[in-house]
Amino acid sequence: MQTTKLSTQSILPLTCSRSGSCCFGKAVMLNPWELLSFSKEKKITPREFRDLYCDFGGIRLTFNGKEDKKGQKACSQYVDNVGCSVHLGRPLACRLYPLGRQIQFDEAHYIYEGNQFPCLTDCAEVLELPKLSVGDYLKGQGANPFEKAQDEYLKVMQNIANIAFELLLDSGLAASGDTKTLAIWREMGDKTPDALTERIGKEWIDSLMIPEITDVIENPILFAQKHNDLLLLKAQEKFGSLQTLQELHEASVLIMGVALHLSRGLGADTKGISELWIETAKSHGANE
Incomplete structure (x- = not known):
């Protein structure tokens, strides 16, 4: 699959339309601090969050909600017509999306995969919204x-x-x-x-x-x-x-x-x- 490397100065249609389409059919992996962040926002213990909403001992978020038109299940934290129920506690994968992050020689690089920018597949309306630099987008997402x-x-x-x-x-x-x-x-x-x-x-x-x-x-x-x-x-x-x-x-x-x-x-x-x-x-x- 084609991969496009980006700099923090790259300008892309990164203003989210909040359609919720990215909350379906994903594999969102978690590290222990992300699991903790989710549980704090949910106001339950990490063990409770892990046992209720995670797969494989806690390394992956469960997607067992309603299906979209493609038959993809929603994230367990997604509320229909509302969005993410624990948005402030969301992990890095959600904060970066549709971007990916690679570490090479101790330096982070941002990427997206595919022939066109991923958001355009299901959210073409983002083209009508203001564009952002990768750096500004990450800052707004609280990714640091x-x-x-x-x-x-x-x-x-x-x-x-x-x-x-x-x-x-x-x-x-x-x-x-x-x-x-x-x-x-x-x-x-x-x-x-x-x-x-x-x-x-x-x-x-x-x-x-x-x-x-x-x-x-x-x-x-x-x-x-x-x-x-x-x-x-x-x-x-x-x-x-x-x-x-x-x-x-x-x-x-x-x-x-x-x-x-x-x-x-x-x-x-x-x-x-x-x-x-x-x-x-x-x-x-x-x-x-």
């Missing part, structure tokens, strides 16, 4: 703190994966001739999100998506950093005294599954990331 959360959780994702590397490479597991671990890393990268959710299990899914953090919740960077510390502490408590190669293998697989599950919630290419991490491990002596 959500971009910060996304970027910080990419670091959390890598830190979780690093634990899996340590369990494989620094424990004697790879040196033992183990070939099972990388094979399962690859398998998990290709698993459906529901299968990976089941493999990880409720305890780690809860730790990943609904951390017990009650302070710093207004600051996405501090929230993600505190969450990172909680996850690393949990891993140390669970894996710090493993004895057998089988235990090390199972731990490396489990924690890599957690990292890959988070990657999907961040909208990343989970299969591609899995392959990258496998090649990195092989370059440091692991076998497959």
Whole structure:
């Protein structure tokens, strides 16, 4: 599919007509801070929001509302003839739409996909509204703190994966001739999100998506950093005294599954990331 790269100065028909057509048939992925933001606006706990309105342990918003003329279901937060019921808590994917965001060499780039600007497919009336620069649109959407959360959780994702590397490479597991671990890393990268959710299990899914953090919740960077510390502490408590190669293998697989599950919630290419991490491990002596 054709991709168009944009700068913050790019001028586009970004003034929303508020028709609600973008609230149907999407896959809106969530990181833990976005789940928290939704729950605050809904005035329920993150656990309640996750259990009522999310799929796969919290990484995707449920779309189970009324159908549009194309047969696409509405977002669970969409109210007919009103719009989003939790608009102030909406995640980055909704704030950016119809734009996408890519990180390359630690720099963010904005894009849209397709041969024409996506809004024109269902909302041609936007051509009659004032045009905006990408920068002005993002400012008006309040995207900045959500971009910060996304970027910080990419670091959390890598830190979780690093634990899996340590369990494989620094424990004697790879040196033992183990070939099972990388094979399962690859398998998990290709698993459906529901299968990976089941493999990880409720305890780690809860730790990943609904951390017990009650302070710093207004600051996405501090929230993600505190969450990172909680996850690393949990891993140390669970894996710090493993004895057998089988235990090390199972731990490396489990924690890599957690990292890959988070990657999907961040909208990343989970299969591609899995392959990258496998090649990195092989370059440091692991076998497959």
